[in-house]
Each structure stands twice: as C-alpha cells, then as structure tokens.
Amino acid sequence: MSLVADPKAPRPPRARPSRLTTRGNTELYGWVFMRASGVVLIVLIFGHLFVNLVAGEGVKAIDFGFVAGKWASPFWQVWDLLMLWLAMIHGTNGVRTIVNDYAEKDTTRLVLKGLLYLAFVVVVVLGTLVIFTFDPCPSGSPADLLPSFCTE
C-alpha cells in the first residue's frame, strides 16, 4: 500500500467558503486576458528588444536622439503605447495573483494590492503622457543631443 493518497481518487468535499471570494466571471476574463495579451506581448517585446538591443549598435546607441527618432513616427508611438498598457495590465494581474497566494492576512493583502494599483496608475498615466506630450526638439538644448531632423 502506498502511503500517499491516489492522485486520481476523488477529493473529499470541501467546506464551502464562508464568503464569496469573487463575483461574476472577472477571474475567468483575467485568465483569458493573460493568455491573449501574452501572445501579443511576445511580438511587441521581442520587436522592442531587437530594435533597441540587437540591431545597429545595440544598447550603446540608445540616447535622447534615438528615442526622439523613434517617437517621431506614429508607428512606434502606437507600438510603445500598446506595449505599456498590455504589459502593465498583464504584470499587475500577475503580481496580484502572487499577492493573493502568499499574503494571508487581510490587511497585508489590502496594503500590498493598494500599493500595486497605485504603481499601476502612476506608471500607466505617466508613460502615456510621455509618449504623447514628448517634444523631440526642445528649445535651448544643444543640437548635438537632438535628432538630426531638429536642425533641418
């Protein structure tokens, strides 16, 4: 006889939780979102890493002029905006799951998730504003730090 319960044996019925932990299908939609956004993020992030770290001079070439050159094109603005939103929602939901798994005290969980959602709002709002209010040719900056199209 094995000491261990047969993994295929039916589980004993569990006591019903005293309160509902979720309402509706939110967790199901979250589960689907993780998979759908994950596939899109693979394309967006692999493209981002290739253009910024592999192509050309790699990380050595990244400076203000490089970023300004990219964001001069709506293509990279939309790419980075999509990447920012999807990655932040995907990552926040992942960390939320981790907090739910390991923080057993109600207050600990509440505080950690409060901080998490605060970080989410700050980073998403800041990142979105930066992508759309960015000035590639700020006046008064030395021309050698700016992309070449500023002086044309």
Added chain:
Amino acid sequence: MAAPAASPARKPVGTLYRGREGMWSWVAHRVTGFAIFFFLLVHVLDTSLVRISPEAYNDVIGTYKNPIMGLGEAGLVAAIVFHAFNGLRIILVDFWAKGPRYQRVMLWVVVGLFAVTMAGFLPRHLMHVFGGE
C-alpha cells in the same frame, strides 16, 4: 503489523506536478514574471526622463551602458525569453487537447528554444557592451 508510517524517509510522490518539471517551470514563471514587472516600473520611469531634458535622459541611460548593467540586461532578456516561451507552453497545456500529456516534453522544447535564442542574443549584446568601439 508494523505501521508503514514509521518510515520517515518516504516523501510525497505520485502527484502530477509536485517536485517535478511542472512545479519548477511554474516557480520559474512566477519568479521571472515578478522580476520583469519591477524592471518595467523602473524602465517607464527612466524613459520618462526624455520629458525633462535630453541631458537628464542621457545621464541616466548612460548607466545602462556600463558592463555590470550590461550583464543585468542579459539576465533581464533571459527572464523575458523564458517567460515568453513558457507562456506559450502554458497556453498549449490549457487549449491543446494533448497539451497536458506533453507538458513535460514541451518544457524541454522551451529550454531548447531558450538556449537557441540566447545563443543568438548574448554574443551580439556582450559585443555591444564590452566591445571597444
């Protein structure tokens, strides 16, 4: 009858995941995801410096170009590549009818794809970081 429970050396075995590839890939997925998330927070903040001034951005991004940060970037890319390929494996386990049966084989496919991708990335990246040009 001697009680079998008296043998303390027996460890729980026989579950599908515990202590095996399934569990360790799950642990690695958590750890890499957690690390990537915190890098993402920092990365949005450092990129936001473009809104302050070209000098402020160039100063901070300059620290990404030193060799220690270069190794950190290699680690970050490794975490992203594993998380990406293992994420596809999770999707196949969930949606492909034969996914659960092949989950262990698929982990070794993930490890293989990871090795190939890193073999392509690392030499080029380390050349950029440590190359003298």
